[in-house]
Amino acid sequence: MYQPNILLPFSPRYRYVVCSRNRRTDMALVTPQASFRQLQPALSPPTLAALDLLGFDTATPVQEATIPRLLRHQDVAVQACTGSGKTLAFVIPLFELLARRDDPLRRHEVGALVIEPTRELAVQVRTVAQRLAEAHHGFTLMLMVGGTDVHAETQAFREHGAHVLIGTPGRLHDAMQRLKEMSFRELELLVLDEADRLLDMGFEASLNSILQRLPKQRRTGLFSATQTDEVLQLVRAGLRNPVKVEVKVRALPKEAATGAAQGGKAKVQATPSSLRNFYMICEQQEKLPQLVRFLRAQLDAKMKVMVYFLTCACVDYYAAVLPLLAQLKGANVRPLHGKLSPQTRTRTYEWFVSQHAGAALLCTDVAARGLDIPDVDWIVQFDAPQDPNAFVHRVGRTARMGRSGQSLLFLRPKEDMYIQFLQVRKVPLEQMEAPQALPSLRPEMTKLLLADRALVEMGARAFVAFIRAYKEHQCTYIFQFDHLDLGELASSLALLRLPKVKELGKKRKKSKPDGGWVQWAPIVDVDMDTIKYKDKQREKQRQHNKRLAASKAAAELADDEGDALGKANSAAARSPPSSDSSDDEAEMAREAALMKKLKRGKISNAEFLRQVGESDEDGGDNNAGDKDKGEVRGRSTSTPQERAQSKQRKKSSSGPVVQTSLKIRGAIDGKKAKRRLLRPKGNVTGPRKHLMAKV
Structure with missing residues (x-):
C-alpha cells in the first residue's frame, strides 16, 4: 500500500492570493515560519497564551491573511481549501475585537455572532472558542442549536446572558424572536461559516431575517471552501467593501519541494498537496465486495476510515449489514446522517473523534463540511456526490493542517467521464486497479435478509x-x-x-x-x-397490526356489501311496478298485515289460514273465478295442492320485484349474501319487504 511522506505542517506549497475590489495582488509564498507573534496588529497576551496551550505556534496562510484584516476593521470573504485553519482565522480576531472595546459588554449584549450550517460544526467551533474565552476573562458563550431544551436555553440567557452566540440559522432566528432581552446594538463581528452550505440547505430566509436585526456598523467575515453565485450575492448584500482572501494550493515538482531543485512550474490544485486521491472503476455488483475487501484491510491496519454514501437510507442499510458479513464480523462501524436525532448524531460524532484507529464511519454529506476529526487516514466515496463541490469537502476530512491523507472514489464504467471533470476542476486523481474478481456477497446477504x-x-x-x-x-x-x-x-x-x-x-x-x-x-x-423481525417486540407489534388490518378489511367489505344492497333496493323502489303484478302485490301486503296480527295474538292460527286461503273452508284464492266464472266470488272448489301451485305461479311471475331481488342475489355471493338478503339494508317496505323475507 502506498504511504506518502508526511509533510510538515504548513508546507511551502501553500500560496495565497489577496484581492481587494478590482485590484488583484499575487503575494509571495508564505514561509512556514510565520508565527502568531509576528502578526500585525499584534495579538494580546491572553490570546497568545491560549494558542500556546492549544499547541498552535505557526499561523497558516489563511490565518496570516485574514486575522490582520479583521483587526483593521475590514470585511473579508475567504475562500480556502479544506483543512487550512479557517476556524482560528475568525475565532482569534473575534476575541481580540471584544477585548479591545473601551466599554465592556453588558450581560444581554451580544458582541459576536457565528452562524454554522450544522450542529456538529457549531459544537466544534464552540469547543475551540471556549478555550480562548477562558483566557479572556469576562466573556460568556452560548451554543444555540436544534435538539436542545428551549426552556433551559431561554432561562440560561436571561440569567447569565451571552457575549458570543454560536449556532445554526433556524435556532438563532427563533431565539431572536423569543428573547426580547437579546441586544445586538454592540455587535462587533458576524461570521458566516461554510456560507455556500448555509444557502444550499435553505437557510436564506432565516439569514435575511437575522441580517435585518444586526447593525450596519459591524465587521463581517464570510468563509467557505467554494465560491458559488449565491455566495457572491450574499457578499454583495451583507459585506461592505470586502477584501477577498483566496488561498490556493500549488503542487510543486518534488525536486522543488525537497529543495533539490528550484524554479519548477507550480500547478494549482483544489485539494491539499498532502492528499492523494485515487479512483477505482468497477461494475455496480462489484462495488460492495471491493468496499468490504478494502475496509477489512484498512481496519486490520488500524486505519481510521470515513465512507460516504448518496442517501441516508443507504447509510442505514449498509451500517446494519456490513458488521454482519463474515469478512467484517463485529467491525467497529457506525452511521451518521442528517435524519438521526441530534443526540444520536452528537454521540456518534464524539465516538468517532475518540477512536484512534480501526474504526469506520458511514455517513452522508452532513459530515462533509468543516468537521475537524483527527487522524482520518482514508476517505472512501462509495457513491459520487450529487453536488460536484461536495467532492472537495468530502476529501477535506483527511490531510488536514498539513497532515497526509488518501481518498478513494468508486465509479461505474459509464461514469468514468467524472475523472476528466474533476481534473478540469483542479482535483488530481490516480487510478487504483481493481483486484481480481471477488465472490458475490448476494447469497450471504440474502440469508441475513431472510x-x-x-x-x-x-x-x-x-x-x-x-x-x-x-x-x-x-x-x-x-x-x-x-x-x-x-x-x-x-x-x-x-x-x-x-x-x-x-x-x-x-x-x-x-x-x-x-x-x-x-x-x-x-x-x-x-x-x-x-419473514419475521428479529426484534421480538417489533414482530409482536406487526402481528397485532395484521389482525387489526384484517378486522378493518372485513368491516369495510361488509359495508360495501350493504351499500350494494341498498343501491339495488333503491333502484327497485324507483322502478315503476308492472300492471301484471299489482294484484299480487296487494295480496302480499294483505298477507303481511295478517302475519302481524297473528304474531300479536289478535287472530287465531285457524283464522289466519282461512284469511290467506290455506283452509279447507272458505278459500282466499280471489282469482279462482278465472277458471270457473260460474262460481260465487271468494269461493274456491280447487284442492289445497292446486291452490299452492297457483300461489307458486304468481310468485314466479311477480314482475320487477322478483327480478330486483334476483339482481341483488347476483351481486352478493355465498352464505353471507343470503344472510344479507334476509336483513336488507335501506328503506324496504310493503310487498318488497315481504317478498325479500321469503327469498
Missing part, C-alpha cells in the same frame, strides 16, 4: 432513495439515469423483491427490449409475509 424483516425494509428504502437521488445528480451528462442498471442495483442490495418506484414512469418501461420494467430475478422465491 432472518430479519428489518433488513428487508431497509434494503427496499435504500433502493428507492438511491434511484431518486441518482436522478437529481447535478452532473446529469455524466451520471445518466438511463445508463443505470436497476437489476444490478437490486442485486447489489440483495433485494428479495423490487419495490415500486413511481418516479420511473413509462420511460423506464420503454428502455428495455422486452418492455419490462427491469431485468432482475431474486435468487430465492419466498413469501414476504413469512
Whole structure:
C-alpha cells in the first residue's frame, strides 16, 4: 500500500492570493515560519497564551491573511481549501475585537455572532472558542442549536446572558424572536461559516431575517471552501467593501519541494498537496465486495476510515449489514446522517473523534463540511456526490493542517467521464486497479435478509432513495439515469423483491427490449409475509397490526356489501311496478298485515289460514273465478295442492320485484349474501319487504 511522506505542517506549497475590489495582488509564498507573534496588529497576551496551550505556534496562510484584516476593521470573504485553519482565522480576531472595546459588554449584549450550517460544526467551533474565552476573562458563550431544551436555553440567557452566540440559522432566528432581552446594538463581528452550505440547505430566509436585526456598523467575515453565485450575492448584500482572501494550493515538482531543485512550474490544485486521491472503476455488483475487501484491510491496519454514501437510507442499510458479513464480523462501524436525532448524531460524532484507529464511519454529506476529526487516514466515496463541490469537502476530512491523507472514489464504467471533470476542476486523481474478481456477497446477504424483516425494509428504502437521488445528480451528462442498471442495483442490495418506484414512469418501461420494467430475478422465491423481525417486540407489534388490518378489511367489505344492497333496493323502489303484478302485490301486503296480527295474538292460527286461503273452508284464492266464472266470488272448489301451485305461479311471475331481488342475489355471493338478503339494508317496505323475507 502506498504511504506518502508526511509533510510538515504548513508546507511551502501553500500560496495565497489577496484581492481587494478590482485590484488583484499575487503575494509571495508564505514561509512556514510565520508565527502568531509576528502578526500585525499584534495579538494580546491572553490570546497568545491560549494558542500556546492549544499547541498552535505557526499561523497558516489563511490565518496570516485574514486575522490582520479583521483587526483593521475590514470585511473579508475567504475562500480556502479544506483543512487550512479557517476556524482560528475568525475565532482569534473575534476575541481580540471584544477585548479591545473601551466599554465592556453588558450581560444581554451580544458582541459576536457565528452562524454554522450544522450542529456538529457549531459544537466544534464552540469547543475551540471556549478555550480562548477562558483566557479572556469576562466573556460568556452560548451554543444555540436544534435538539436542545428551549426552556433551559431561554432561562440560561436571561440569567447569565451571552457575549458570543454560536449556532445554526433556524435556532438563532427563533431565539431572536423569543428573547426580547437579546441586544445586538454592540455587535462587533458576524461570521458566516461554510456560507455556500448555509444557502444550499435553505437557510436564506432565516439569514435575511437575522441580517435585518444586526447593525450596519459591524465587521463581517464570510468563509467557505467554494465560491458559488449565491455566495457572491450574499457578499454583495451583507459585506461592505470586502477584501477577498483566496488561498490556493500549488503542487510543486518534488525536486522543488525537497529543495533539490528550484524554479519548477507550480500547478494549482483544489485539494491539499498532502492528499492523494485515487479512483477505482468497477461494475455496480462489484462495488460492495471491493468496499468490504478494502475496509477489512484498512481496519486490520488500524486505519481510521470515513465512507460516504448518496442517501441516508443507504447509510442505514449498509451500517446494519456490513458488521454482519463474515469478512467484517463485529467491525467497529457506525452511521451518521442528517435524519438521526441530534443526540444520536452528537454521540456518534464524539465516538468517532475518540477512536484512534480501526474504526469506520458511514455517513452522508452532513459530515462533509468543516468537521475537524483527527487522524482520518482514508476517505472512501462509495457513491459520487450529487453536488460536484461536495467532492472537495468530502476529501477535506483527511490531510488536514498539513497532515497526509488518501481518498478513494468508486465509479461505474459509464461514469468514468467524472475523472476528466474533476481534473478540469483542479482535483488530481490516480487510478487504483481493481483486484481480481471477488465472490458475490448476494447469497450471504440474502440469508441475513431472510432472518430479519428489518433488513428487508431497509434494503427496499435504500433502493428507492438511491434511484431518486441518482436522478437529481447535478452532473446529469455524466451520471445518466438511463445508463443505470436497476437489476444490478437490486442485486447489489440483495433485494428479495423490487419495490415500486413511481418516479420511473413509462420511460423506464420503454428502455428495455422486452418492455419490462427491469431485468432482475431474486435468487430465492419466498413469501414476504413469512419473514419475521428479529426484534421480538417489533414482530409482536406487526402481528397485532395484521389482525387489526384484517378486522378493518372485513368491516369495510361488509359495508360495501350493504351499500350494494341498498343501491339495488333503491333502484327497485324507483322502478315503476308492472300492471301484471299489482294484484299480487296487494295480496302480499294483505298477507303481511295478517302475519302481524297473528304474531300479536289478535287472530287465531285457524283464522289466519282461512284469511290467506290455506283452509279447507272458505278459500282466499280471489282469482279462482278465472277458471270457473260460474262460481260465487271468494269461493274456491280447487284442492289445497292446486291452490299452492297457483300461489307458486304468481310468485314466479311477480314482475320487477322478483327480478330486483334476483339482481341483488347476483351481486352478493355465498352464505353471507343470503344472510344479507334476509336483513336488507335501506328503506324496504310493503310487498318488497315481504317478498325479500321469503327469498
